Amino acid sequence: MASVSQGDDEAIASLSGAKDPRWVGPALSTGGELHRGQRIELTSGFAEITFDSGAQVTLEGPASLDLNSAWEAALRHGTLKATVPPEAVGFEFPMRA
Secondary structure (H helix, E strand, O other): OOOOOOOOOOEEEEEEEEEEEEEOOOOOOOOOEEEOOOEEEEEEEEEEEEEOOOOEEEEEEEEEEEEEEOOEEEEEEEEEEEEOOHHHOOOEOOOOO
16 A cells, blocks of 8 residues: 555545655555545555545645545645535545644
């Protein structure tokens, strides 16, 4: 998995798409599970993450994103676009210092 830390075994999201991604660490596979506590780091390209809550995030590298739960992710740096459908209202992006 492309992460600084693997996190626990609870799957909270999946990599639903990617375009020309360059990962920090081993490459992630489209369709692969992502876990609570995992950090996604992208040096370039795009990664689409779909959370179990229904929220969807497109990350544009260079970027780093911490996956906190199916209802929360924290952007450490970089750019993202989020889509939060009605069933995912309440999804949060707390600020990281």
